[in-house]
Amino acid sequence: MLGGGPAGSGAGRLLATWGHAVRLVTRAPADARLAVSLPPSCHKLFDAIGVRDAIERAGFVRSTGHTVWWGSRDPRVEMFAGGARGWQADTHVLEAVMLEQAAAAGVTIESRGGSLDPPSLDPPSSDPPVSFTLDCTGRSGLLARAKALRTYDDGPRTIALVASWRRDSPWPVPDDTHTLIESYQSGWAWSVPVAGGTRHVAVMVDPQRSGLARGSSAREVYLAEIAKTSVFAGLIRDAAFADGPWGWDASTYRADRYAGDDWLLVGDAGSFIDPLSSAGVKKALASGWLAAIVTHTCLVRPEMRRHALDFFTARETEIEAAHAKASRRFLAAAAPSHAHPFWSERAEEGALDDDETTPLRAAFEQLRQAPSVNFRADPALRVEPRAAVSGREVVLEPRIV
Numbered sequence: 035m036l037g038g039g040p041a042g043s044g045a046g047r048l049l050a051t052w053g054h055a056v057r058l059v060t061r062a063p064a065d066a067r068l069a070v071s072l073p074p075s076c077h078k079l080f081d082a083i084g085v086r087d088a089i090e091r092a093g094f095v096r097s098t099g100h101t102v103w104w105g106s107r108d109p110r111v112e113m114f115a116g117g118a119r120g121w122q123a124d125t126h127v128l129e130a131v132m133l134e135q136a137a138a139a140g141v142t143i144e145s146r147g148g149s150l151d152p153p154s155l156d157p158p159s160s161d162p163p164v165s166f167t168l169d170c171t172g173r174s175g176l177l178a179r180a181k182a183l184r185t186y187d188d189g190p191r192t193i194a195l196v197a198s199w200r201r202d203s204p205w206p207v208p209d210d211t212h213t214l215i216e217s218y219q220s221g222w223a224w225s226v227p228v229a230g231g232t233r234h235v236a237v238m239v240d241p242q243r244s245g246l247a248r249g250s251s252a253r254e255v256y257l258a259e260i261a262k263t264s265v266f267a268g269l270i271r272d273a274a275f276a277d278g279p280w281g282w283d284a285s286t287y288r289a290d291r292y293a294g295d296d297w298l299l300v301g302d303a304g305s306f307i308d309p310l311s312s313a314g315v316k317k318a319l320a321s322g323w324l325a326a327i328v329t330h331t332c333l334v335r336p337e338m339r340r341h342a343l344d345f346f347t348a349r350e351t352e353i354e355a356a357h358a359k360a361s362r363r364f365l366a367a368a369a370p371s372h373a374h375p376f377w378s379e380r381a382e383e384g385a386l387d388d389d390e391t392t393p394l395r396a397a398f399e400q401l402r403q404a405p406s407v408n409f410r411a412d413p414a415l416r417v418e419p420r421a422a423v424s425g426r427e428v429v430l431e432p433r434i435v
């Protein structure tokens with residue numbers, strides 16, 4: 035296992051729990067900090083990986099939703115459905131908690147000061163392979179890059195400049211547990227509360243257009259961009275600058291393939307989705323969970339190896355594509371309010387109309403309202419075995435195709 039973020043420690047913990055010998059090699063976190071917002075639905079993955087109690091004990095701020103100024107000066111307060119609560123997590127703390135849980139399950143963890151060398155690309159030593167390498171190194175993508183599988187999206191890159199700010203009195207927002215998001219002329223800004231009156235406040239900027247590429251300092255660019263916002267500029271006015279800004283590359287990418295005979299690209303090592311979605315950690319946890327199931331299947335049921343590996347690539351491809359499409363729609367929604375290349379270069383024409391679920395929902399509604407329905411099998415329907423997850427294995431199940 036390479037890398038000890040949510041994907042690596044989640045996959046490692048599951049594999050160790052299922053009786054496999056797991057060695058996880060990672061590096062100590064960098065100084066840069068990042069607070070991320072996790073939706074309530076992560077609880078299913080925390081449960082599946084067996085870390086829910088440890089996450090609850092970690093004392094993360096529990097969020098009730100987000101407050102958004104997206105293409106508008108009026109806030110949209112969005113609460114999570116059914117009163118559910120998400121987590122606002124400092125990634126260093128999340129990583130430490132999950133690594134500890136992986137170690138408790140029997141994973142051997144080696145944390146090195148520097149970077150690892152790219153892994154060897156030798157063909158598997160046995161057929162079928164008896165060991166697997168899971169690349170969980172996030173954006174570093176040690177194996178993904180060594181195998182030249184990474185594809186960056188066409189179009190401009192995006193850098194996040196993140197700083198932490200503190201207030202002694204409550205932040206002047208509708209709900210201080212919320213993630214805040216504001217679109218502005220040349221980017222968008224977000225803020226996540228961490229603890230004790232501290233918030234991470236970030237701007238997402240284009241490195242070419244913001245002056246970063248012309249040599250301006252990160253701090254100059256950060257403050258100049260925040261000054262262009264309407265709401266965030268007011269938010270930090272009475273707050274004390276605590277630390278940062280730290281730069282994070284937030285440009286999106288995907289892989290041409292996510293699995294090979296004895297390797298998998300897991301979490302951000304495979305693909306990176308726009309942070310707008312607040313779904314990166316959830317995607318990494320789900321990817322780690324599935325990677326553990328696929329690895330386990332390959333090792334204990336070699337006859338299912340090809341199905342399991344293809345299933346992994348298909349699922350990771352599908353999930354990345356769905357997120358990319360949702361982000362294009364979200365960016366297109368704010369673009370008309372901001373006449374700036376940041377937006378015109380990122381908002382794809384037609385993205386807002388490109389919702390293939392609309393006709394499906396209309397058809398479903400028609401069915402729902404019909405006084406009675408007669409079902410008959412279309413002659414083209416067949417029942418065929420298809421890969422699916424059952425417990426901790428990938429199995430073949432009859433599916434209508």
Ligand SMILES: Cc1cc2nc3c(=O)[nH]c(=O)nc-3n(C[C@H](O)[C@H](O)[C@H](O)COP(=O)(O)OP(=O)(O)OC[C@H]3O[C@@H](n4cnc5c(N)ncnc54)[C@H](O)[C@@H]3O)c2cc1C
Nearest residue numbers: 037038039040041061071150171172174194301302314315
């Ligand atoms: C600006 C920004 C904002 C974000 N906001 C959110 C958000 O609000 N909500 C959300 O869910 N997600 C968010 N994300 C995404 C989220 O942080 C990632 O999707 C998630 O952390 C991916 O988990 P991972 O385990 O795949 O990779 P990572 O968390 O990146 O973990 C990679 C691991 O590999 C190790 N590693 C890396 N390189 C090497 C090397 N060369 N040698 C050895 N070890 C190595 C690292 O130390 C680390 O342990 C955001 C990301 C960014 C950049």
